[in-house]
Amino acid sequence: MGLLFRPDPASYDPAAYGLTGAAGSGAFGATVALGLTGVLARALATWGQQVFSRRAALGAKEELRHGLVRHRLAAAGAEAERAGEDSVLAATGLDGLDKYFTQYLPALLTAAVMPLVLGVWILAHDWVSALVLVLTIPLIPLFMVLIGRFTEDRVHQAAEGLDRLSHHLLELARGLPVLVGLRRAGTQRQALAGVAERYRSTTMTTLKTAFMSGFALELISTLSVALIAVFIGVRLVYGQLDLYTGLLVLTLAPEVYLPFRDIGSAHHASEDGVEALRRARAEVGRPVPGSLADREAPGAAGGDRVRVRGLALAYRDPDGGTFPAVVDGLDLDLAPGRTTVLGGPSGSGKTTVLSALAGVLRSGEAHAAGLTEGLTGRPVAWLGQHPQFSEPTVGEELALYAEAAGGLGQAGILDALAACGLPGHVRRHPDELSPGERRRLGMARVLVRLMASCADRPWLVVLDEPTAHLDPVNAGRIRQAVTDLAAGRLPGGRIVHPARPMVLIASHDRDLHARADTVLGADRARSAPGAGPALTTPAPTAIAAGSTVATDGDLATAGRDRDVHGPARAPAVGIRDRLRGRWRRWGRSLAKSGFPPERSEKPSPCSGG
Numbered sequence: 001m002g003l004l005f006r007p008d009p010a011s012y013d014p015a016a017y018g019l020t021g022a023a024g025s026g027a028f029g030a031t032v033a034l035g036l037t038g039v040l041a042r043a044l045a046t047w048g049q050q051v052f053s054r055r056a057a058l059g060a061k062e063e064l065r066h067g068l069v070r071h072r073l074a075a076a077g078a079e080a081e082r083a084g085e086d087s088v089l090a091a092t093g094l095d096g097l098d099k100y101f102t103q104y105l106p107a108l109l110t111a112a113v114m115p116l117v118l119g120v121w122i123l124a125h126d127w128v129s130a131l132v133l134v135l136t137i138p139l140i141p142l143f144m145v146l147i148g149r150f151t152e153d154r155v156h157q158a159a160e161g162l163d164r165l166s167h168h169l170l171e172l173a174r175g176l177p178v179l180v181g182l183r184r185a186g187t188q189r190q191a192l193a194g195v196a197e198r199y200r201s202t203t204m205t206t207l208k209t210a211f212m213s214g215f216a217l218e219l220i221s222t223l224s225v226a227l228i229a230v231f232i233g234v235r236l237v238y239g240q241l242d243l244y245t246g247l248l249v250l251t252l253a254p255e256v257y258l259p260f261r262d263i264g265s266a267h268h269a270s271e272d273g274v275e276a277l278r279r280a281r282a283e284v285g286r287p288v289p290g291s292l293a294d295r296e297a298p299g300a301a302g303g304d305r306v307r308v309r310g311l312a313l314a315y316r317d318p319d320g321g322t323f324p325a326v327v328d329g330l331d332l333d334l335a336p337g338r339t340t341v342l343g344g345p346s347g348s349g350k351t352t353v354l355s356a357l358a359g360v361l362r363s364g365e366a367h368a369a370g371l372t373e374g375l376t377g378r379p380v381a382w383l384g385q386h387p388q389f390s391e392p393t394v395g396e397e398l399a400l401y402a403e404a405a406g407g408l409g410q411a412g413i414l415d416a417l418a419a420c421g422l423p424g425h426v427r428r429h430p431d432e433l434s435p436g437e438r439r440r441l442g443m444a445r446v447l448v449r450l451m452a453s454c455a456d457r458p459w460l461v462v463l464d465e466p467t468a469h470l471d472p473v474n475a476g477r478i479r480q481a482v483t484d485l486a487a488g489r490l491p492g493g494r495i496v497h498p499a500r501p502m503v504l505i506a507s508h509d510r511d512l513h514a515r516a517d518t519v520l521g522a523d524r525a526r527s528a529p530g531a532g533p534a535l536t537t538p539a540p541t542a543i544a545a546g547s548t549v550a551t552d553g554d555l556a557t558a559g560r561d562r563d564v565h566g567p568a569r570a571p572a573v574g575i576r577d578r579l580r581g582r583w584r585r586w587g588r589s590l591a592k593s594g595f596p597p598e599r600s601e602k603p604s605p606c607s608g609g
Contacts, residue, residue: 014242015314015443036163049106057101064277067284074325089279097271103266118256122249126241129228129249133256136224140217140260147213154206157274161199168195186571206271217264221257229255289364291358293375303374304458304499306357308332311370313352313361321366326352330370332520336458341507350506351385351464357504358382358462361570379455381501383463387442389430394422394441397430398448407451415492416447419481421474434467443478450501459501461485467509475509483515517587 068090115137123130171261172188173180179185233248235241311330314322326349334340342350355361356368358380371497391397395413402408417423420440425433433441443466450459466482467475488500505512 004334018277050102053102053106057098060101061097064094064097064284065090065278071286085163085166086283087170088162089276089283093162093559094273094275096270096276098273099266099275100273104270104490107259107263111263114259115494118252122252122256126232126249128231128235128306129253132224132228132231133253134455136220136227136257136306137260139220139224140257140264141220143216143220144213144264145259147209147216154202154209158202158206159198161195161202164196165199165416168192179398210376213268214261214265217261221254221261224257225250227252248318251456289362291359291362291375292368292372293359293378294375296372304336306332306334306378306460306502307372309356309371311356311372313356313366313368315352315366316364323561326366334374334504336502337486337488338518339482339503339505339516340518340520341505341513342520343508343513354462354464354504355384355505357460360384371570375460378457379453379459381449381459381461381603382444383439383442383446383466385464385468387438387445389441392429393426394428394430394433395426397441399444400444402448402452408448412451412492412494413448415494416444419447419477419484419491420444423478426479436474439469440474440478443481447481447491448483450485450496451492451494454497458499459496461501461503463503463505463507465507466505467507467512475511479509479511481514482512486517498512 031306043053068086072086119133122133143174169192172192176185179188180280229250230247232241236243236246311332312325313327314325315321332340332353332355342353344350350549352361352366356366357375359375360382373574375505389397391400395410396415398416402413414423414426417425420443422437422440422444425441430438430441443463446461446463450461453459463482467478470478481491482503482505485501486503487495488496490496505516507513
């Protein structure tokens with residue numbers, strides 16, 4: 001039968017008998033090679049696009065996270081209520097940018113180029129089909145805008161729901177021990193389930209809207225291609241269009257609509273990332289609450305000393321006002337090599353003063369009045385009452401701070417631990433330590449910073465209750481470390497450069513009072529050795545207005561004898577430490593970013609040892 005239907009060789013056309021007949025022609029081989037080259041080029045282009053877009057996404061997320069960490073550390077405790085929201089934003093929120101860079105931006109570029117190129121070719125071969133494309137394509141962006149406006153509000157509501165959920169979880173974690181003790185954990189479990197259910201409902205509504213928008217775009221594209229097919233079929237019947245052109249136009253028409261469908265789906269997939277990007281930029285762009293150093297007049301460097309005149313501090317009321325002043329009219333002089341201790345009963349404002357001078361207490365938390373000199377650009381080492389740690393071991397925690405300060409060898413870290421009574425704790429996890437051990441580790445962290453530092457100005461060392469909850473032996477070690485620090489001596493025979501630090505302490509420890517050069521607010525103030533007879537004043541209930549501390553060690557009594565009580569709430573303590581613990585993932589790389597990563601086993605060039 002094959003012989004009966006064999007075509008005449010004279011009229012044989014390989015292209016007319018499909019691939020089998022055309023396989024032997026050179027043109028067919030060239031066409032196949034060209035097609036394979038195109039497939040390979042497209043695969044390489046897609047791979048390169050994915051690699052480039054993922055790298056761009058990683059770079060953008062790293063930059064935004066660094067900006068968020070810097071902003072939160074600079075804001076200290078002024079925005080502590082946003083800790084949960086900002087943690088989620090910096091973690092899972094910014095991860096949504098992956099789809100923005102890997103899907104939406106490539107789809108946007110394709111939508112800007114591909115339809116135009118294919119449309120020009122179709123216009124050159126079939127102007128009727130090109131006219132249908134021109135009339136139907138604008139419907140897709142129109143519906144995209146309408147649906148996008150609708151889903152934008154839903155995405156914003158979902159982001160707010162996630163913020164509420166994260167904030168609720170954070171507050172629940174903070175108060176869980178109390179709730180368990182009061183047997184109220186079950187009630188909070190129900191409240192948490194309610195918040196989670198509202199977030200789930202909002203998220204499902206957003207997804208439903210996204211699916212409906214995808215269906216609308218697919219419907220428009222399908223109807224448009226069907227309309228083009230009808231026009232092509234009618235003209236083929238009447239001989240107004242050849243089959244080759246009609247089939248080619250019908251094949252390319254869906255490719256014109258495809259980029260618009262892709263950009264629509266990519267837009268919905270990346271909406272969470274875009275919302276996170278908008279919120280991160282808004283967060284980083286917000287003014288950072290200032291500290292006392294920011295209030296100093298230009299040129300008021302203060303030399304090697306720190307001077308405070310007429311300092312008044314009052315915590316801000318959440319309703320917009322301020323509570324009564326915790327500290328009012330305080331004058332304070334700090335000098336290198338001198339130790340000043342703030343005494344007095346609990347609640348008298350000691351921690352508030354220390355937090356303000358260390359830069360932890362910000363204008364967003366408290367209103368400050370008065371003049372300061374010498375805080376701008378001053379290196380500060382701060383030890384709060386509740387130090388927090390971020391690294392998995394004690395040794396790595398100290399190495400992180402030593403590295404950020406300029407670098408310190410392992411021997412220096414061991415010397416600091418030994419000075420604080422923690423010689424065998426280098427491999428222990430900070431969470432395993434008792435409260436007293438954590439306090440001593442915080443003191444070791446202060447020592448490590450000064451041991452590794454090459455600062456060009458004397459340090460201000462601020463210690464809040466460094467000997468609290470310690471047994472007599474370890475409390476004695478901390479007292480000796482403080483005494484040596486003020487004298488410029490560091491563990492391992494090192495010395496402090498460029499000059500001895502100024503030490504400011506809040507403490508009820510009478511032995512620390514006895515070692516100090518100046519005592520303020522204590523029940524018994526005295527002069528430094530050789531400075532004259534001791535002065536005795538009654539114990540005030542708050543740091544009295546007009547109290548003055550001079551660098552010669554004398555205590556000048558208050559110019560006004562009224563007591564100033566603080567607000568009936570505990571002040572924010574150690575916010576910067578808590579932020580470092582909560583933001584460990586990015587804060588660690590941030591601390592390393594501007595400093596040499598090497599950890600030399602040799603003593604620091606500033607150590608002198």
